[in-house]
Amino acid sequence: MAQKxxxxxxxxxxxxxxxxxxxxxxxxESRLIHRGIAAPMHKVFDLMAGTSTGGLIAAGLCAPRxxxxxxxxxxxxxxxxxxxxxxxxxIFTHSISARLARAVTRPLGLFDETYDARPLEKLLKExxxxxxxxxxxxxxxxxxxxxxxxxxVFMTNGLEENGSRPDDYYFWQAVxxxxxxxxxxxxxxxxxxxxxxxxxxxxxxxxxxDPAIAAYLxxxxxxxxxxxxxxxxxxxxxxxxxxxxxxxxxxxxxxxxMQPSRGAPIxxxxxxxxxxxxxxxxxxxxGELPNVTYHRLDAALPPEAEAMDNARPGNIxxxxxxxxxxxxxxxxxxxxxxxLMKTHLxxxxxxxxxxxxxxxx
Numbered sequence: 001m002a003q004k005x006x007x008x009x010x011x012x013x014x015x016x017x018x019x020x021x022x023x024x025x026x027x028x029e030s031r032l033i034h035r036g037i038a039a040p041m042h043k044v045f046d047l048m049a050g051t052s053t054g055g056l057i058a059a060g061l062c063a064p065r066x067x068x069x070x071x072x073x074x075x076x077x078x079x080x081x082x083x084x085x086x087x088x089x090x091i092f093t094h095s096i097s098a099r100l101a102r103a104v105t106r107p108l109g110l111f112d113e114t115y116d117a118r119p120l121e122k123l124l125k126e127x128x129x130x131x132x133x134x135x136x137x138x139x140x141x142x143x144x145x146x147x148x149x150x151x152x153v154f155m156t157n158g159l160e161e162n163g164s165r166p167d168d169y170y171f172w173q174a175v176x177x178x179x180x181x182x183x184x185x186x187x188x189x190x191x192x193x194x195x196x197x198x199x200x201x202x203x204x205x206x207x208x209x210d211p212a213i214a215a216y217l218x219x220x221x222x223x224x225x226x227x228x229x230x231x232x233x234x235x236x237x238x239x240x241x242x243x244x245x246x247x248x249x250x251x252x253x254x255x256x257x258m259q260p261s262r263g264a265p266i267x268x269x270x271x272x273x274x275x276x277x278x279x280x281x282x283x284x285x286x287g288e289l290p291n292v293t294y295h296r297l298d299a300a301l302p303p304e305a306e307a308m309d310n311a312r313p314g315n316i317x318x319x320x321x322x323x324x325x326x327x328x329x330x331x332x333x334x335x336x337x338x339x340l341m342k343t344h345l346x347x348x349x350x351x352x353x354x355x356x357x358x359x360x361x
Contacts, residue, residue, distance in 0.1 A: 005293075005344045006228045008219060009045040010212040012275055012298075013052025013205035014236025015181070015308020016092070016319065019084040020299050021234035022057055023323035024334075026077050031338035037345055040073050040137075044341055047139035047158075047222075049215035051204040053236065053308075055142040055178035056080075059128070062138045063171045066129030073137060074127055074171070083123075085316050091120045092309040114309070117176070117185045124172035132193055133157045134168045141218050143204025143211055144177040147187060152207060153177075153199070154214060158222050168193040177201035181267065183258050184309060209271040210235070210278035213285070216292070227291035232337065233282065235275060235298030237322055242303035244269070268306065295333060299326045 011021045025041065032044065041048075041061040050058035060075030075083075092115060133140060136157045144153040155174045156166050169177075173190040180188045181203040188201050208214060212233040219229055244265050249256075257266040279296050286294035299322040305315055327334065 004228055004347075005230050005340065006046040006219060006224045007044060007341060007344075008215050008229060008231045009041075009048045009058065010210070010215045010231060010233040011048075011050040011054030011057055012211075012234065012236045013050075013054050013178075013181075013203065013209045013271060015053050015184075016084065016088060016311055016315065017236035017301070017305070017308065018053030018057055019081070019316070019319045020237050020323045020326065021054065021297075022077065022080055022084060023320065024234055024297055024326060024330075025057075026081065027327045028334055028338060029077055031334055032341060035338060035342045037338075037342050039345060040071075041077070042073055042137040044345065045138060046224075047141070047215060047219055049141040049143075049211040049218070050178070051143045051209055051211050052179050052181060054211070054234075055204070056175050058140060059142065059171055059175045062136050062140050063128050063133075064131055064135055064137055066131060071137065087123065089311045091115065091123070092311045093119075114184050117180075117188075120179070120185070121172070121176055124175055128170070128172040128175065130170055130172075132168045132170050133174055134165075136171075139218070139222065141211060141215055142174050142178045143208045143214065144174075144180070144188075144201040145204060145206050146199050146201055148200045152204075153201060154218070156218060158218050161221060165194070167195060178204050181205055181308070183264050183267065205267070205271045205274075208274060208278070210275040210282075212282045212294075212296075213278060216282075216286075225291075226289055229291075230293040230337075230340070231282075231286070231295065233279065233294065233296045235279070235296070237299040237301040237305070237319070238272060238275070239301040239303045239306035242306050295337065297326055297330055297333075299323060 048058035048062055057080055060080050061073050063074040065072045065074045133155060134157050139158050140156060142155040144155060146153050155169050158166060160166050169190055169192065173188065177188040177190050180201060190199055190201055192199050212231060216231060256262065258264055282294060283296065286292045301322050302318060305318045
């Protein structure tokens with residue numbers, strides 16, 4: 001009998017660049033369907049972890065769809081692709097009237113967030129409703145940072161280290177929190193349902209853009225053995241050729257380092273540096289834990305495609321091109337992962353107990 005496997009999906013942050021890991025998932029889904037496995041992603045992956053846009057994707061694939069039959073996720077991969085290619089333009093659009101109003105009420109509006117969060121919040125409420133993470137269709141980890149209590153926050157439906165249940169959050173608020181990248185969106189005010197209090201959270205990309213190690217630790221807390229774990233870590237693309245010349249940076253000052261019109265250099269450097277560090281650490285850590293299977297897929301981007309808020313049609317084409325190259329260069333690996341998933345999904349179904357028949361009196 002084949003060794004039981006637990007499949008973990010980890011998705012980096014990156015704003016619009018989330019289209020890249022989503023396309024990789026689409027390619028994996030297509031391979032599974034070709035092998036006769038038409039299961040939704042929450043039945044394929046035993047745990048999903050995401051930061052920022054990766055958190056939006058993971059939550060969409062594992063939250064229950066409001067008002068639907070049991071077992072239907074809030075979003076399909078095709079619906080999420082439609083979001084990135086079409087609906088995101090509404091979110092990453094400057095509202096002139098809103099900015100003028102804020103300029104009046106906040107004289108230092110030059111330092112205000114770039115985008116109004118209300119269109120995003122409206123979309124999240126429509127997609128997720130008021131279900132909480134405790135009702136997730138599979139295990140989930142979303143990252144955020146509490147700016148009032150100065151602590152990292154791992155929003156999950158798994159277990160705490162002492163075996164107790166974790167704090168619970170509404171799905172839509174958890175996604176709003178993990179996507180609240182400073183200078184782009186204002187902090188999220190969310191309800192901690194377990195502790196009955198409000199928390200002020202910003203996106204997890206300020207400290208953990210690549211959540212693969214957090215996903216592994218969550219799996220171990222749940223009690224999964226190392227030799228069960230298969231991790232698929234999906235990056236959102238790197239623009240290695242995009243540099244910040246010394247002659248420019250030396251005169252920026254505090255405002256220049258955070259200015260969105262320059263691509264918020266400090267945030268770009270922090271998220272890129274953290275993703276590089278996390279993938280380096282994961283590769284070496286899991287290399288020393290030979291029973292853990294770890295795969296990391298990422299894309300090379302042209303410099304102009306790095307901006308997290310570039311929803312213009314030309315950039316969508318560039319991101320899809322980058323995704324196409326990742327899929328092409330990893331065809332054999334994706335085939336192997338799909339085959340492994342098929343083997344274990346089929347075995348899982350054959351091992352399932354037959355349903356008990358209940359006869360009406």
